[in-house]
Each structure stands twice: as structure tokens, then as C-alpha cells.
């Protein structure tokens with residue numbers, strides 16, 4: 001029963017987690033939070049990860065109540081993500097693997113989200129909606145690949161939310177999306193926003209520029225409140241996401257849907273997806289902030305699957321890459 | 336759960352797609368397909384109403400436009416706006432392109448490959464004609480293409496125009512092909528060579544193919560180069 005540790009640092013979260021045969025032994029995380037109105041820059045984020053790596057690692061080992069001898073394999077996020085933060089985390093993982101004398105595995109971040117979702121929810125063969133700050137994809141498994149049926153043709157949904165939160169100067173703590181969700185609960189006027197769905201693909205850049213434009217005007221004239229804007233944005237973009245997911249389910253004949261990625265912990269999105277699933281006699285699987293938001297255990301879990309199916313990464317291939325598509329990975333651990 | 340359109344008793348539900356329940360019935364004695372856009376409870380009622388009305392209109396408009404241009408699509412018999420139903424000519428006997436491809440066993444034999452190439456040729460030329468008339472389908476997949484028997488004749492019908500629009504932009508046409516490419520390759524593994532043939536045939540038959548295919552390349556790259564900062 002291999003015990004695997006995972007290091008995640010592809011964006012503004014540094015997470016380290018340990019998995020042993022489907023059990024999460026520890027999964028601490030430290031988030032780099034910027035002031036309202038500001039996004040996170042690669043350099044500062046990398047610095048954050050370097051500064052906190054050892055503390056988070058210590059906390060992780062302590063929570064799991066393990067010593068280095070108990071670890072069989074070290075995993076790290078190889079990509080996709082932001083260059084500098086990825087590299088700063090990979091350096092830590094490489095050092096630890098060498099110190100502890102265990103093999104290392106580079107993991108695709110998107111696959112981490114999917115495998116963590118499958119582990120926690122026990123969904124068997126779901127259509128997956130992967131929604132985060134950098135990705136928006138509708139995925140289904142077939143013939144050894146997670147195949148991308150639909151995705152955004154411009155910006156990711158989380159990026160759209162984060163940039164909108166910056167316009168309204170909402171807090172980034174714990175995340176912009178979370179604060180939009182709270183504000184939306186108090187909104188009730190539905191503003192007409194562009195709704196752009198193309199088959200199983202979506203586009204958000206038009207909505208963002210439109211709402212950037214109307215936001216100031218409508219707020220100034222008192223036509224609506226910031227809460228109404230948050231409400232309208234959520235209702236519109238989540239409807240688009242549920243629609244393309246449903247199209248993929250109809251197309252694949254699937255009766256299960258799993259939501260993963262940071263935006264996936266949004267309760268309104270889960271509620272809408274649940275209503276869609278119910279109408280089709282399908283089942284919804286979702287998780288909460290602990291496992292939806294980037295974390296170390298998800299990298300450990302995907303790595304555990306790779307490790308037990310016989311894979312490790314040769315030392316001279318333990319680099320990082322900013323672009324790494326979900327469908328590039330050969331899934332050796334599923335039939 | 337599925338209730339039939341209110342005033343129709345002699346109909347059979349044949350499929351619940353993503354957007355609509357599709358029934359088989361009769362209209363003025365002719366076999367027909369009734370596509371009912373049922374209410375989506377997950378969507379805000381205002382948004383729901385807006386989208387449903389728009390899509391029924393768009394579907395009917397695009398079908399008429401295609402027929403006028405000689406592109407094979409079902410005829411529109413009737414639109415029932417109160418019940419959000421559209422009555423269409425039933426293409427039968429028919430099979431979706433998706434069903435056709437999926438019944439061929441992998442790896443493809445030479446004979447099967449030839450069948451696939453013949454279909455690709457047809458798909459490419461139909462899409463070229465569609466785009467020549469500035470119609471963007473909006474949801475190109477192999478489920479939204481019907482092959483009418485006998486298959487050797489490869490009569491190919493396009494259906495499901497609810498997301499269609501009229502546009503001259505190369506960008507919109509490029510995205511239309513991009514949507515198909517992803518749906519095609521993810522649904523039918525190991526058919527890159529077939530999709531290639533679709534694009535070749537499109538190129539031969541579309542006036543602006545060079546510009547459109549350039550856009551297609553751009554859109555593909557966007558998917559691969561997405562950044563998360565900004």
C-alpha cells in the first residue's frame with residue numbers, strides 16, 4: 001500500500017497532501033492573497049511558495065503523523081500553470097525526493113482535479129466539468145484518454161469571475177469567486193448579458209467586456225446594485241456551463257456528472273447542475289473547498305494512480321511546462 | 336417525467352436530447368418529427384424564456400434559408416410557439432453520422448476507411464455550401480448530421496439549428512469548424528485522417544476557405560495557449 005506525497009503550486013495556492021490507498025492523510029494549503037483590485041503576479045506568487053514550502057511540508061507530515069521513511073513516492077505538478085510558481089514548487093519536490101531517496105512523478109494538474117473528484121465522490125465514469133481560474137473544460141473518458149468535448153474558446157470562467165471581482169473591488173480572501181457567490185445571494189435583478197454557447201464550447205470574453213462597460217454606468221445611475229451584477233453574472237455563466245455539460249451528457253449517453261476545479265465549490269452552480277441532472281435521471285457528484293480548490297492531495301492521488309500502474313518520471317524529465325493539455329496524458333490506470 | 340405536447344396523443348418520444356424532447360408523429364398525414372424545447376428548471380425564468388424563443392426562431396429561419404440555398408435539411412411543417420414545438424419533415428430511414436461511425440469496428444479496414452472518406456467528402460462539401468450562404472450552424476457534431484438510406488448514396492442532412500446565426504465573419508466560420516473538430520475527434524478516437532479529409536473537401540468547395548482555415552488555426556492555438564493571469 002504505497003503512500004504518496006503531492007506538491008501543488010501551479011497558481012496562487014501552495015498545497016501539500018498525502019494519500020495512502022484512497023485515504024487523505026493530510027492536505028494543508030497556504031494561499032497567496034492579493035489586495036482587492038489586484039491579481040497575482042508570477043514572481044510574487046513564486047516567492048510566496050518558496051517562503052511557505054517548508055512550513056506547509058512540516059504541517060503536512062505532522063498531520064499525517066508520518067516520517068520520511070513512510071513515503072514511497074513524491075509527486076509534483078508538471079503543468080499547466082504559471083511558470084515561476086510551478087518551478088519553485090517543483091524544486092522543492094525534487095529536493096525532497098532526492099533527500100528521501102524515492103522516485104518522483106510529474107503530474108498533469110487537470111488530471112489531478114479529475115482523479116481527486118472521482119476518489120472523493122466515487123463517481124465511476126462521469127462527464128466532468130472542470131472549472132477553475134485557468135481552465136473550463138467538459139471532459140469524458142474513453143480509450144485511455146480524458147477527452148475534451150467542450151471548452152472555452154477564450155478566457156476561463158474563473159478568470160472571468162476574478163477579473164469582474166477586481167472591477168467591483170471585492171476581496172480576494174478566500175477567493176474572488178467565493179465573494180461573488182456571497183454577494184449574488186443578495187441580488188435579484190437579472191441584467192441581460194451576452195449568452196454565448198457554441199455547441200459544447202463557451203465564450204466569456206464578450207460578457208466580461210460588456211459587464212465591465214455597463215457595470216459603472218448602471219451602478220452610477222442606480223439602476224442596479226453590485227449584488228445584482230454578481231447575481232446576473234452567476235446566473236448567466238453558470239447556465240452556459242450547465243448547458244454545455246448537458247449537451248455532452250446527451251452526446252455521450254452519460255448518467256453521471258462530476259464538477260471539479262475551484263469554481264466547482266460554488267453552491268449555486270452545484271444546485272443548477274443538480275436540477276439538470278435530476279431532469280435527465282442522472283446523478284450529480286461534487287465536492288467542497290477542501291478538494292475542489294487546488295490542493296496537494298489531488299496531485300498525490302493522480303500520482304498514486306500513475307505509480308501503482310507502474311509509472312515514474314525519469315530525473316532528466318522532471319521539468320515543468322506552462323501548457324499541458326488534459327488529453328495529452330495517457331491514462332494507464334483505467335480500462 | 337416526460338409529458339407529451341398537450342394536444343398530441345399519437346406521438347412517441349424517440350429521444351431526449353440536451354435541449355429538446357424529440358417525438359415522432361404525423362402532420363397532415365405525413366410522418367414528422369416534433370421537437371419540443373422543454374423548460375429548463377435550472378435556468379432563471381427570464382433567461383429561459385428569452386433563450387427558448389430565440390432558438391425556435393433561429394432554427395426555423397436557418398432551415399428555411401438552407402432549403403432555399405439547396406442544402407439538404409428537413410422541411411419545416413409548423414411552429415407552435417405556445418408549446419415551444421417545431422414540426423419537421425422526418426428524415427427516414429436514417430442514421431446519425433455518429434451511429435454510423437460507431438458501428439464500424441476499430442481498427443478500420445480499408446473498406447471502412449473508404450466509407451469514412453466518402454462521408455467526409457460529403458460533410459466537407461455540405462459545410463462549405465452552408466458557409467457560402469453565411470449560415471453558421473453553431474452546434475456541429477456527428478449527432479446533428481443524418482445519413483439517409485441507402486448509405487451508399489450518402490445523402491447527408493444537417494439538423495439541429497437552434498444555435499445557428501447568420502454571419503460573414505471568417506472567425507465565426509472558423510469557430511464552427513473548431514466546434515466540429517473537437518466533437519468529432521473526441522467522439523470518434525483515431526479518426527484524425529477522416530477529419531483531415533473533411534477540411535480538404537471544405538477547402539475545395541468554399542470560396543473563402545483559405546481565410547476560414549487560417550482562423551481555425553488561430554482558434555486552435557488559443558485553446559493551447561490560454562493564460563490564467565490578467
Ligand SMILES: Nc1ncnc2c1ncn2[C@@H]1O[C@H](COP(=O)(O)OP(=O)(O)OP(=O)(O)O)[C@@H](O)[C@H]1O
Nearest residue numbers: 011132133134135158175177178262263266293294
Ligand atoms: N465559491 C466559489 N464560487 C465561484 N468561484 C470560486 C469559488 N471559490 C473559488 N472560486 C474560483 O476558483 C478559481 C480557483 O480555482 P483552482 O483553485 O482550481 O485554481 P486555479 O489556480 O484556477 O487552477 P487551474 O486552472 O490550474 O486548475 C478562482 O477563479 C476562484 O475565484
Ligand SMILES: Nc1ncnc2c1ncn2[C@@H]1O[C@H](COP(=O)(O)OP(=O)(O)OP(=O)(O)O)[C@@H](O)[C@H]1O
Nearest residue numbers: 250352353354355357368409423424425426478495
Ligand atoms: N428531422 C429529423 N428526422 C429524423 N430524425 C431526427 C430529425 N430531427 C431529429 N432527429 C433525431 O433526434 C435527435 C435529436 O435531435 P436534435 O439534435 O434536433 O435535438 P437536440 O435536443 O437539439 O439535441 P442536442 O441538443 O442533444 O444536440 C437526432 O440526433 C436524430 O436522431
Ligand SMILES: [Mg+2]
Nearest residue numbers: 132261262294
Ligand atoms: Mg486547479
Ligand SMILES: [Mg+2]
Nearest residue numbers: 352478479495
Ligand atoms: Mg442535436
